[in-house]
Amino acid sequence: xxxxxxxARRAALLLEPxxxxxxxxxxxxxxxxxxxxxxxxxLFAEDGVAGIGPRPAPGEEDADLIxxxxxxxxxxxxxxxxxxxxAFALVRGxxxxxxxxxxxxxxxxxxxxxxxxxxxxxxxxxGGMELAAKARRVVVLTRMATRSxxxxxxPRCSMPxxxxxxxDVIVTEMGLFRVxxxxxxxxxxxxxxxxxxxxxxxxxxxxxxxxxxxxxxxIAAAEREA
Amino acid sequence: xxxxxxxxxxSHGKVIDLEQAVSLVPDGATLLFGGFGSLGxxxxxxxxLLRAGVRDLTLIGNDAGYPSxxxxxxxxxxxxxxxxxxxxxxxxxxxxxxxxxxxxxxFVPQGTLAERxxxxxxxxxxxxxxxxLGTEVQExxxxxxxxxxxxxxxxxxxxxLALVLxxxxxxxxxxxxxxxxxxxxxxxxxxxxxxxAETRTxxxxxxxxxxxxxxxxxxxDYLLPGSPRPIRVPVPKT
Numbered sequence: 001x002x003x004x005x006x007x008a009r010r011a012a013l014l015l016e017p018x019x020x021x022x023x024x025x026x027x028x029x030x031x032x033x034x035x036x037x038x039x040x041x042x043l044f045a046e047d048g049v050a051g052i053g054p055r056p057a058p059g060e061e062d063a064d065l066i067x068x069x070x071x072x073x074x075x076x077x078x079x080x081x082x083x084x085x086x087a088f089a090l091v092r093g094x095x096x097x098x099x100x101x102x103x104x105x106x107x108x109x110x111x112x113x114x115x116x117x118x119x120x121x122x123x124x125x126x127g128g129m130e131l132a133a134k135a136r137r138v139v140v141l142t143r144m145a146t147r148s149x150x151x152x153x154x155p156r157c158s159m160p161x162x163x164x165x166x167x168d169v170i171v172t173e174m175g176l177f178r179v180x181x182x183x184x185x186x187x188x189x190x191x192x193x194x195x196x197x198x199x200x201x202x203x204x205x206x207x208x209x210x211x212x213x214x215x216x217x218x219i220a221a222a223e224r225e226a
Numbered sequence: 227x228x229x230x231x232x233x234x235x236x237s238h239g240k241v242i243d244l245e246q247a248v249s250l251v252p253d254g255a256t257l258l259f260g261g262f263g264s265l266g267x268x269x270x271x272x273x274x275l276l277r278a279g280v281r282d283l284t285l286i287g288n289d290a291g292y293p294s295x296x297x298x299x300x301x302x303x304x305x306x307x308x309x310x311x312x313x314x315x316x317x318x319x320x321x322x323x324x325x326x327x328x329x330x331x332x333f334v335p336q337g338t339l340a341e342r343x344x345x346x347x348x349x350x351x352x353x354x355x356x357x358x359l360g361t362e363v364q365e366x367x368x369x370x371x372x373x374x375x376x377x378x379x380x381x382x383x384x385x386x387l388a389l390v391l392x393x394x395x396x397x398x399x400x401x402x403x404x405x406x407x408x409x410x411x412x413x414x415x416x417x418x419x420x421x422x423a424e425t426r427t428x429x430x431x432x433x434x435x436x437x438x439x440x441x442x443x444x445x446x447d448y449l450l451p452g453s454p455r456p457i458r459v460p461v462p463k464t
Contacts, residue, residue: 046336047262047406063265063456064393064405070263070316072458081405083412083440084262084288085344088337092357116362121325124313125363126289127336133357164360 001216003173006190007141009034010215011100011171013222014139015041019097020050020090022131025069027141028100036226042078044096046127048087051079068127091130099135101128103167105157106140108204110167110179113159125162132163140167144174144201153177153184153202174198176215180207188213230447231420236397237431240449247422247450248274251387255280258343258388258418259287260411263316263459264296266403268391268424270453272299281305286343286385288336288410290314295459301329310383312336335363338380340413346384347416347445355380388418391453392441395425396432399446400439407456408440415441424450 001009004027012034015021022044023029032052035041043052045067052067053074061072065081090096103114112132116122132138142152153170170177175198176188183205189198189212199206231250235241248271251257261267267287275283276299283306290311291298298317300306308330314320323329334342341353354377358364368379390411393404401423403411415421423441428451 045406047265048409049406061458062405063458064407066263066265066406066458068262070265070459081408083403084336084340084409085413088340092337121321122333123315123321124289124311124331124333125335126313126315129335129357129361129363130337161361163357 003143004030006215007171007173009219010176010188011139011141013218014169015039015098017041020044020095022046022091022096022099022135024099024101024128024131026102028102029069031100031141036222038226042076044090045073046084046087046091046131048082048084049073049079050090051076053079088127088130091127091134094134094136096131096135098137098139099131100139100141101132103140103142103152103162105152105154105159106142106167106170107154107157108179108183110165111157112138112140112162112166113157114162116160118159128162132166137168138166139169139171141171144172151201151203153204155204174201182207185209186212188215188218190214191216228447232448234448236449238398238443240399240447241397241428242448242450244270244274244450247271247448248278248280250420250422250448251275251280253280254282255387256284256286256385258383258385258414259285259297260390260409260414261291261296262288262406262409264291264298265456265459266391266407266409266411267291267296268389268450268453270424270450271389271422272297275300275305276303282307284308284310286310286383287414288312288339290317290320292316292459293319304328308332310334310339312339340410342380342383343410343413343417345382347413350382352379352381354378383417385418386420388414388421390415390421390423390441390446392423392425394427394429394434395423395446395449395451396429396434396443397449398431399423399443399449400434401425401441401443401446402434402438403440412441415445420448421446422448422450424453426453426455
Protein backbone atom coordinates (compact mmCIF):
# COMPACT_ATOMS: atom_id res chain seq x y z
CA UNK A 1 0.00 0.00 0.00
CA UNK A 2 1.58 3.32 -0.98
CA UNK A 3 1.64 6.26 1.42
CA UNK A 4 -1.30 8.11 -0.08
CA UNK A 5 -3.50 5.03 -0.10
CA UNK A 6 -2.56 4.14 3.47
CA UNK A 7 -3.46 7.62 4.69
CA ALA A 8 -6.73 7.78 2.72
CA ARG A 9 -7.89 4.30 3.75
CA ARG A 10 -7.12 4.84 7.43
CA ALA A 11 -8.83 8.25 7.41
CA ALA A 12 -11.97 6.79 5.83
CA LEU A 13 -12.36 4.54 8.90
CA LEU A 14 -12.62 7.58 11.17
CA LEU A 15 -15.97 8.56 9.69
CA GLU A 16 -19.13 7.59 11.52
CA PRO A 17 -22.56 6.55 10.22
CA UNK A 18 -24.71 9.35 8.82
CA UNK A 19 -22.03 12.00 9.11
CA UNK A 20 -21.98 15.04 6.84
CA UNK A 21 -18.38 15.30 5.64
CA UNK A 22 -16.32 17.74 3.58
CA UNK A 23 -13.25 16.42 1.77
CA UNK A 24 -10.53 18.90 0.83
CA UNK A 25 -8.77 18.95 -2.53
CA UNK A 26 -5.92 16.52 -3.27
CA UNK A 27 -5.15 13.67 -0.88
CA UNK A 28 -8.41 14.14 1.12
CA UNK A 29 -10.44 13.58 -2.06
CA UNK A 30 -9.07 10.00 -2.21
CA UNK A 31 -10.83 9.25 1.10
CA UNK A 32 -14.11 9.25 -0.83
CA UNK A 33 -13.04 6.06 -2.63
CA UNK A 34 -12.78 4.14 0.66
CA UNK A 35 -15.92 5.10 2.62
CA UNK A 36 -18.16 2.08 3.34
CA UNK A 37 -21.49 2.83 1.57
CA UNK A 38 -23.32 1.16 4.46
CA UNK A 39 -22.29 4.13 6.66
CA UNK A 40 -24.49 6.47 4.59
CA UNK A 41 -21.94 9.23 4.95
CA UNK A 42 -23.12 12.32 3.05
CA LEU A 43 -20.36 14.23 1.29
CA PHE A 44 -20.63 18.01 1.21
CA ALA A 45 -18.88 20.59 -0.98
CA GLU A 46 -18.86 24.31 -0.30
CA ASP A 47 -19.89 25.25 -3.84
CA GLY A 48 -23.38 24.28 -2.66
CA VAL A 49 -24.07 20.55 -2.64
CA ALA A 50 -24.57 17.81 -0.07
CA GLY A 51 -24.96 14.23 -1.28
CA ILE A 52 -22.07 13.79 -3.68
CA GLY A 53 -21.92 10.57 -5.67
CA PRO A 54 -18.97 9.11 -7.59
CA ARG A 55 -17.46 10.79 -10.63
CA PRO A 56 -19.79 10.05 -13.58
CA ALA A 57 -18.60 8.03 -16.56
CA PRO A 58 -17.28 10.11 -19.48
CA GLY A 59 -20.26 11.46 -21.42
CA GLU A 60 -22.57 11.08 -18.42
CA GLU A 61 -21.50 14.32 -16.71
CA ASP A 62 -23.99 17.06 -15.84
CA ALA A 63 -22.11 20.33 -16.47
CA ASP A 64 -24.18 22.00 -13.71
CA LEU A 65 -23.00 19.55 -11.06
CA ILE A 66 -19.42 19.96 -9.82
CA UNK A 67 -17.57 19.81 -6.53
CA UNK A 68 -15.49 22.65 -5.08
CA UNK A 69 -12.48 21.44 -7.08
CA UNK A 70 -14.44 21.75 -10.33
CA UNK A 71 -14.65 17.97 -10.84
CA UNK A 72 -17.92 16.52 -12.18
CA UNK A 73 -20.01 14.68 -9.58
CA UNK A 74 -23.11 12.51 -9.63
CA UNK A 75 -26.24 12.62 -7.51
CA UNK A 76 -27.18 10.31 -4.65
CA UNK A 77 -30.51 9.66 -2.93
CA UNK A 78 -29.62 12.44 -0.48
CA UNK A 79 -28.53 15.17 -2.90
CA UNK A 80 -29.53 18.77 -2.31
CA UNK A 81 -28.06 21.84 -3.99
CA UNK A 82 -28.10 25.30 -2.42
CA UNK A 83 -26.48 28.72 -2.57
CA UNK A 84 -23.15 29.72 -1.01
CA UNK A 85 -24.72 31.42 2.02
CA UNK A 86 -26.61 28.23 2.87
CA ALA A 87 -23.45 26.18 2.25
CA PHE A 88 -21.54 28.16 4.87
CA ALA A 89 -24.51 28.33 7.23
CA LEU A 90 -24.27 24.55 7.28
CA VAL A 91 -20.55 24.77 8.08
CA ARG A 92 -20.58 27.60 10.63
CA GLY A 93 -23.87 26.49 12.15
CA UNK A 94 -22.39 23.19 13.31
CA UNK A 95 -23.98 20.78 10.83
CA UNK A 96 -20.70 19.72 9.22
CA UNK A 97 -19.62 16.71 11.28
CA UNK A 98 -16.14 16.21 9.80
CA UNK A 99 -13.75 18.00 7.52
CA UNK A 100 -10.86 16.02 6.06
CA UNK A 101 -8.21 18.50 4.98
CA UNK A 102 -4.68 18.67 3.67
CA UNK A 103 -2.24 21.20 5.09
CA UNK A 104 1.19 22.78 4.73
CA UNK A 105 1.85 22.70 8.50
CA UNK A 106 -0.04 21.49 11.56
CA UNK A 107 1.12 22.29 15.08
CA UNK A 108 1.11 20.26 18.29
CA UNK A 109 -1.76 22.53 19.44
CA UNK A 110 -3.78 21.69 16.32
CA UNK A 111 -3.13 25.01 14.56
CA UNK A 112 -3.56 24.57 10.80
CA UNK A 113 -1.54 26.59 8.25
CA UNK A 114 -2.64 25.72 4.74
CA UNK A 115 -3.19 28.82 2.65
CA UNK A 116 -0.17 31.06 2.49
CA UNK A 117 3.59 31.06 2.83
CA UNK A 118 5.10 33.75 5.08
CA UNK A 119 5.50 36.99 3.16
CA UNK A 120 4.63 35.19 -0.05
CA UNK A 121 1.78 35.54 -2.46
CA UNK A 122 -1.15 33.20 -1.97
CA UNK A 123 -3.92 32.04 -4.28
CA UNK A 124 -6.34 32.75 -1.42
CA UNK A 125 -8.05 30.79 1.33
CA UNK A 126 -11.26 29.89 -0.50
CA GLY A 127 -13.57 28.21 2.02
CA GLY A 128 -10.67 26.62 3.91
CA MET A 129 -10.91 28.84 6.97
CA GLU A 130 -14.56 27.99 7.59
CA LEU A 131 -13.99 24.24 7.10
CA ALA A 132 -10.98 24.20 9.44
CA ALA A 133 -12.49 26.44 12.11
CA LYS A 134 -16.04 25.14 12.13
CA ALA A 135 -16.31 21.44 11.28
CA ARG A 136 -17.13 19.58 14.48
CA ARG A 137 -14.12 17.36 13.88
CA VAL A 138 -11.13 18.16 11.69
CA VAL A 139 -8.98 15.35 10.33
CA VAL A 140 -5.71 16.52 8.80
CA LEU A 141 -4.04 14.32 6.20
CA THR A 142 -0.43 15.05 5.45
CA ARG A 143 2.98 13.61 4.76
CA MET A 144 5.41 13.91 7.67
CA ALA A 145 7.70 16.21 5.69
CA THR A 146 7.79 18.43 2.62
CA ARG A 147 9.62 17.31 -0.53
CA SER A 148 12.66 19.20 0.70
CA UNK A 149 12.53 17.38 4.03
CA UNK A 150 11.06 20.08 6.30
CA UNK A 151 8.79 18.60 9.00
CA UNK A 152 5.10 19.42 8.56
CA UNK A 153 4.14 18.42 12.11
CA UNK A 154 5.68 21.27 14.08
CA PRO A 155 5.69 22.72 17.61
CA ARG A 156 4.38 26.03 16.26
CA CYS A 157 3.39 26.97 12.70
CA SER A 158 5.80 29.37 10.98
CA MET A 159 3.25 29.98 8.20
CA PRO A 160 0.14 32.20 8.48
CA UNK A 161 -2.69 30.29 10.14
CA UNK A 162 -5.85 29.06 8.48
CA UNK A 163 -7.39 28.36 11.88
CA UNK A 164 -5.92 28.12 15.38
CA UNK A 165 -6.52 24.97 17.48
CA UNK A 166 -8.54 23.33 14.75
CA UNK A 167 -7.12 19.84 14.10
CA ASP A 168 -8.41 16.91 16.14
CA VAL A 169 -6.74 13.98 14.36
CA ILE A 170 -3.69 13.84 12.10
CA VAL A 171 -3.09 10.92 9.75
CA THR A 172 0.30 10.60 8.04
CA GLU A 173 2.19 7.85 6.23
CA MET A 174 3.91 7.03 9.54
CA GLY A 175 1.12 7.22 12.08
CA LEU A 176 -2.19 8.41 13.46
CA PHE A 177 -2.06 11.15 16.08
CA ARG A 178 -4.69 12.76 18.30
CA VAL A 179 -4.26 16.41 19.23
CA UNK A 180 -4.43 16.73 23.02
CA UNK A 181 -3.79 19.44 25.60
CA UNK A 182 -0.36 17.84 26.11
CA UNK A 183 0.62 17.91 22.43
CA UNK A 184 0.28 15.07 19.95
CA UNK A 185 -0.61 11.59 21.15
CA UNK A 186 0.55 8.76 18.92
CA UNK A 187 -2.23 6.18 18.65
CA UNK A 188 -1.19 4.09 15.64
CA UNK A 189 1.91 3.53 13.56
CA UNK A 190 2.39 2.28 10.03
CA UNK A 191 3.59 -1.32 9.93
CA UNK A 192 6.93 -0.41 8.35
CA UNK A 193 8.04 2.09 11.01
CA UNK A 194 8.85 1.99 14.71
CA UNK A 195 7.73 4.40 17.41
CA UNK A 196 11.34 5.61 17.52
CA UNK A 197 11.24 6.40 13.78
CA UNK A 198 8.13 8.50 14.42
CA UNK A 199 9.71 10.31 17.37
CA UNK A 200 12.69 11.17 15.18
CA UNK A 201 10.44 12.61 12.46
CA UNK A 202 8.18 14.59 14.84
CA UNK A 203 9.78 17.67 16.46
CA UNK A 204 6.72 18.16 18.69
CA UNK A 205 5.64 17.29 22.18
CA UNK A 206 4.66 13.68 21.58
CA UNK A 207 3.08 11.26 24.00
CA UNK A 208 2.97 7.55 23.29
CA UNK A 209 0.48 5.37 25.06
CA UNK A 210 1.24 1.69 24.70
CA UNK A 211 0.13 -0.33 22.98
CA UNK A 212 0.42 1.59 19.73
CA UNK A 213 -1.82 -0.14 17.19
CA UNK A 214 -0.86 -0.73 13.54
CA UNK A 215 -2.70 1.29 10.86
CA UNK A 216 -2.71 -1.56 8.35
CA UNK A 217 -4.24 -3.89 10.95
CA UNK A 218 -7.08 -1.42 11.55
CA ILE A 219 -7.71 -1.30 7.78
CA ALA A 220 -7.64 -5.11 7.45
CA ALA A 221 -9.98 -5.55 10.41
CA ALA A 222 -12.49 -3.10 8.93
CA GLU A 223 -12.35 -4.93 5.59
CA ARG A 224 -13.11 -8.26 7.25
CA GLU A 225 -16.09 -6.68 8.98
CA ALA A 226 -17.49 -5.13 5.80
CA UNK B 227 -42.58 51.43 -9.93
CA UNK B 228 -38.80 51.34 -10.19
CA UNK B 229 -37.46 53.54 -12.98
CA UNK B 230 -35.05 51.77 -15.25
CA UNK B 231 -32.53 53.41 -17.56
CA UNK B 232 -33.46 51.19 -20.51
CA UNK B 233 -36.88 50.35 -21.88
CA UNK B 234 -36.67 46.63 -22.56
CA UNK B 235 -39.05 44.26 -24.26
CA UNK B 236 -41.23 41.43 -23.01
CA SER B 237 -44.40 41.68 -20.94
CA HIS B 238 -42.62 43.62 -18.16
CA GLY B 239 -40.16 45.70 -20.18
CA LYS B 240 -37.10 43.88 -18.78
CA VAL B 241 -35.86 41.89 -21.78
CA ILE B 242 -32.80 43.48 -23.40
CA ASP B 243 -30.14 42.41 -25.88
CA LEU B 244 -26.42 42.01 -25.27
CA GLU B 245 -25.53 45.43 -26.67
CA GLN B 246 -28.01 47.10 -24.32
CA ALA B 247 -26.76 45.05 -21.39
CA VAL B 248 -23.14 46.02 -22.02
CA SER B 249 -24.12 49.70 -22.33
CA LEU B 250 -25.07 49.57 -18.63
CA VAL B 251 -21.43 48.83 -17.68
CA PRO B 252 -19.10 51.86 -17.89
CA ASP B 253 -15.30 51.76 -17.65
CA GLY B 254 -14.30 51.64 -13.99
CA ALA B 255 -17.53 49.88 -12.96
CA THR B 256 -17.78 47.73 -9.84
CA LEU B 257 -19.54 44.44 -10.61
CA LEU B 258 -20.86 41.69 -8.41
CA PHE B 259 -20.89 38.39 -10.30
CA GLY B 260 -22.27 34.91 -9.77
CA GLY B 261 -20.18 31.81 -10.36
CA PHE B 262 -17.85 29.30 -8.77
CA GLY B 263 -14.86 28.36 -10.91
CA SER B 264 -16.81 29.93 -13.83
CA LEU B 265 -19.88 27.66 -13.41
CA GLY B 266 -22.76 30.07 -12.87
CA UNK B 267 -20.97 33.07 -14.41
CA UNK B 268 -23.04 34.49 -17.31
CA UNK B 269 -20.99 33.70 -20.44
CA UNK B 270 -22.75 36.08 -22.87
CA UNK B 271 -22.28 39.08 -20.60
CA UNK B 272 -18.58 38.27 -20.18
CA UNK B 273 -18.23 37.93 -23.96
CA UNK B 274 -20.07 41.23 -24.50
CA LEU B 275 -17.89 43.13 -22.02
CA LEU B 276 -14.79 41.71 -23.70
CA ARG B 277 -15.93 42.76 -27.17
CA ALA B 278 -16.98 46.23 -26.01
CA GLY B 279 -13.53 46.84 -24.50
CA VAL B 280 -14.83 47.79 -21.04
CA ARG B 281 -11.88 48.28 -18.71
CA ASP B 282 -10.68 49.14 -15.18
CA LEU B 283 -13.33 46.90 -13.69
CA THR B 284 -13.62 45.96 -10.03
CA LEU B 285 -15.02 42.43 -9.68
CA ILE B 286 -16.60 41.02 -6.54
CA GLY B 287 -17.41 37.32 -6.44
CA ASN B 288 -16.16 33.93 -5.39
CA ASP B 289 -13.02 33.50 -7.49
CA ALA B 290 -11.08 34.50 -10.60
CA GLY B 291 -12.46 31.76 -12.86
CA TYR B 292 -10.21 30.28 -15.54
CA PRO B 293 -8.23 32.26 -18.13
CA SER B 294 -10.54 30.77 -20.78
CA UNK B 295 -13.84 30.75 -18.86
CA UNK B 296 -15.91 32.99 -16.62
CA UNK B 297 -14.63 36.32 -15.32
CA UNK B 298 -11.12 34.92 -15.79
CA UNK B 299 -11.42 35.93 -19.46
CA UNK B 300 -11.78 39.60 -18.45
CA UNK B 301 -8.79 39.28 -16.13
CA UNK B 302 -6.69 37.56 -18.82
CA UNK B 303 -7.54 40.40 -21.21
CA UNK B 304 -6.27 42.98 -18.70
CA UNK B 305 -9.69 44.56 -18.13
CA UNK B 306 -9.79 44.12 -14.36
CA UNK B 307 -8.03 46.46 -11.95
CA UNK B 308 -9.25 44.96 -8.69
CA UNK B 309 -10.84 41.76 -7.48
CA UNK B 310 -12.52 40.98 -4.16
CA UNK B 311 -12.60 37.17 -4.10
CA UNK B 312 -11.95 34.13 -1.90
CA UNK B 313 -9.27 32.68 -4.19
CA UNK B 314 -7.65 32.91 -7.60
CA UNK B 315 -5.95 29.50 -7.71
CA UNK B 316 -7.72 28.35 -10.88
CA UNK B 317 -6.45 31.34 -12.86
CA UNK B 318 -2.65 31.43 -13.32
CA UNK B 319 -2.93 34.71 -15.27
CA UNK B 320 -4.59 36.35 -12.26
CA UNK B 321 -1.78 35.06 -10.04
CA UNK B 322 0.83 36.52 -12.44
CA UNK B 323 -0.97 39.87 -12.53
CA UNK B 324 -1.30 39.95 -8.73
CA UNK B 325 2.40 39.19 -8.31
CA UNK B 326 3.30 41.83 -10.90
CA UNK B 327 1.08 44.38 -9.15
CA UNK B 328 -1.27 45.04 -12.10
CA UNK B 329 -4.23 43.33 -10.39
CA UNK B 330 -5.15 44.35 -6.84
CA UNK B 331 -6.62 41.38 -5.00
CA UNK B 332 -8.48 41.43 -1.69
CA PHE B 333 -9.01 37.95 -0.28
CA VAL B 334 -12.07 37.27 1.85
CA PRO B 335 -12.91 33.87 3.37
CA GLN B 336 -15.56 32.35 1.14
CA GLY B 337 -18.35 32.08 3.70
CA THR B 338 -17.65 35.58 4.98
CA LEU B 339 -17.78 36.93 1.42
CA ALA B 340 -21.12 35.20 0.80
CA GLU B 341 -22.56 36.55 4.03
CA ARG B 342 -21.27 40.11 3.46
CA UNK B 343 -22.99 40.13 0.06
CA UNK B 344 -26.15 38.61 1.52
CA UNK B 345 -26.13 41.31 4.21
CA UNK B 346 -25.73 44.02 1.55
CA UNK B 347 -28.73 42.62 -0.28
CA UNK B 348 -30.74 42.43 2.92
CA UNK B 349 -30.16 46.08 3.76
CA UNK B 350 -27.89 45.35 6.73
CA UNK B 351 -24.71 47.14 7.74
CA UNK B 352 -22.58 44.04 8.18
CA UNK B 353 -22.25 40.73 9.96
CA UNK B 354 -20.40 39.41 13.02
CA UNK B 355 -18.14 36.48 12.16
CA UNK B 356 -15.67 34.48 14.25
CA UNK B 357 -14.02 32.73 11.29
CA UNK B 358 -10.60 34.35 10.85
CA LEU B 359 -10.07 35.15 14.54
CA GLY B 360 -6.47 34.35 15.42
CA THR B 361 -5.40 34.64 11.77
CA GLU B 362 -4.19 37.55 9.65
CA VAL B 363 -7.80 37.99 8.39
CA GLN B 364 -8.38 39.67 11.76
CA GLU B 365 -5.85 42.45 11.08
CA UNK B 366 -7.33 45.95 10.97
CA UNK B 367 -10.86 44.79 11.79
CA UNK B 368 -13.09 45.93 14.60
CA UNK B 369 -13.85 43.40 17.31
CA UNK B 370 -17.34 43.34 18.79
CA UNK B 371 -18.15 41.42 21.95
CA UNK B 372 -21.51 39.68 22.25
CA UNK B 373 -22.26 37.79 25.46
CA UNK B 374 -18.57 37.75 26.30
CA UNK B 375 -17.43 36.31 22.96
CA UNK B 376 -15.36 38.26 20.42
CA UNK B 377 -16.53 38.58 16.81
CA UNK B 378 -15.10 40.31 13.77
CA UNK B 379 -17.23 43.09 12.34
CA UNK B 380 -17.41 42.35 8.60
CA UNK B 381 -19.08 45.15 6.62
CA UNK B 382 -21.84 44.46 4.12
CA UNK B 383 -21.06 44.57 0.40
CA UNK B 384 -23.24 46.19 -2.26
CA UNK B 385 -22.37 47.26 -5.79
CA UNK B 386 -23.95 49.37 -8.54
CA LEU B 387 -24.29 46.32 -10.82
CA ALA B 388 -24.71 42.55 -10.57
CA LEU B 389 -24.29 39.95 -13.31
CA VAL B 390 -26.37 36.83 -12.70
CA LEU B 391 -26.85 33.54 -14.54
CA UNK B 392 -30.23 31.78 -14.27
CA UNK B 393 -31.25 28.48 -15.81
CA UNK B 394 -34.85 29.59 -16.28
CA UNK B 395 -36.43 33.04 -15.98
CA UNK B 396 -39.90 34.33 -16.65
CA UNK B 397 -40.44 37.71 -18.28
CA UNK B 398 -41.09 39.35 -14.92
CA UNK B 399 -37.62 38.25 -13.79
CA UNK B 400 -38.43 35.38 -11.42
CA UNK B 401 -35.33 33.19 -11.56
CA UNK B 402 -34.55 29.51 -11.12
CA UNK B 403 -30.96 28.28 -10.90
CA UNK B 404 -29.72 24.76 -11.59
CA UNK B 405 -27.39 22.49 -9.63
CA UNK B 406 -24.13 23.97 -8.36
CA UNK B 407 -24.40 26.85 -10.83
CA UNK B 408 -26.56 28.51 -8.16
CA UNK B 409 -23.63 29.32 -5.78
CA UNK B 410 -23.29 33.13 -5.39
CA UNK B 411 -26.04 34.01 -7.92
CA UNK B 412 -29.00 34.44 -5.53
CA UNK B 413 -26.78 36.54 -3.23
CA UNK B 414 -25.41 38.95 -5.83
CA UNK B 415 -28.93 39.20 -7.32
CA UNK B 416 -30.05 40.94 -4.12
CA UNK B 417 -27.03 43.16 -3.53
CA UNK B 418 -26.87 45.56 -6.49
CA UNK B 419 -28.69 48.69 -7.64
CA UNK B 420 -28.98 47.28 -11.16
CA UNK B 421 -29.32 43.52 -11.62
CA UNK B 422 -28.85 41.92 -15.05
CA ALA B 423 -29.84 38.25 -15.24
CA GLU B 424 -28.68 36.24 -18.23
CA THR B 425 -30.87 33.19 -18.67
CA ARG B 426 -30.72 29.97 -20.67
CA THR B 427 -34.50 29.74 -20.96
CA UNK B 428 -37.01 32.61 -20.95
CA UNK B 429 -40.69 31.84 -20.35
CA UNK B 430 -43.79 34.06 -20.27
CA UNK B 431 -44.64 35.53 -16.87
CA UNK B 432 -46.82 33.12 -14.92
CA UNK B 433 -45.06 30.00 -16.25
CA UNK B 434 -43.07 29.20 -13.10
CA UNK B 435 -44.35 27.48 -10.00
CA UNK B 436 -44.11 30.28 -7.39
CA UNK B 437 -42.77 27.80 -4.84
CA UNK B 438 -39.90 26.90 -7.18
CA UNK B 439 -38.66 30.47 -7.69
CA UNK B 440 -35.19 31.04 -6.18
CA UNK B 441 -34.90 34.81 -6.82
CA UNK B 442 -38.12 36.87 -6.92
CA UNK B 443 -38.49 39.08 -9.98
CA UNK B 444 -38.63 42.19 -7.80
CA UNK B 445 -34.83 41.95 -7.49
CA UNK B 446 -34.22 41.72 -11.24
CA ASP B 447 -34.02 44.78 -13.49
CA TYR B 448 -33.03 43.28 -16.83
CA LEU B 449 -33.13 39.91 -18.55
CA LEU B 450 -30.74 38.76 -21.25
CA PRO B 451 -32.06 35.58 -22.89
CA GLY B 452 -30.14 33.08 -25.00
CA SER B 453 -27.42 31.91 -22.61
CA PRO B 454 -25.85 28.73 -24.01
CA ARG B 455 -26.09 25.37 -22.27
CA PRO B 456 -23.19 24.98 -19.85
CA ILE B 457 -20.03 23.22 -20.91
CA ARG B 458 -17.77 21.32 -18.59
CA VAL B 459 -14.49 23.13 -17.99
CA PRO B 460 -11.71 20.54 -17.82
CA VAL B 461 -9.95 21.01 -14.50
CA PRO B 462 -6.20 21.34 -14.89
CA LYS B 463 -4.34 18.73 -12.85
CA THR B 464 -2.59 20.30 -9.88
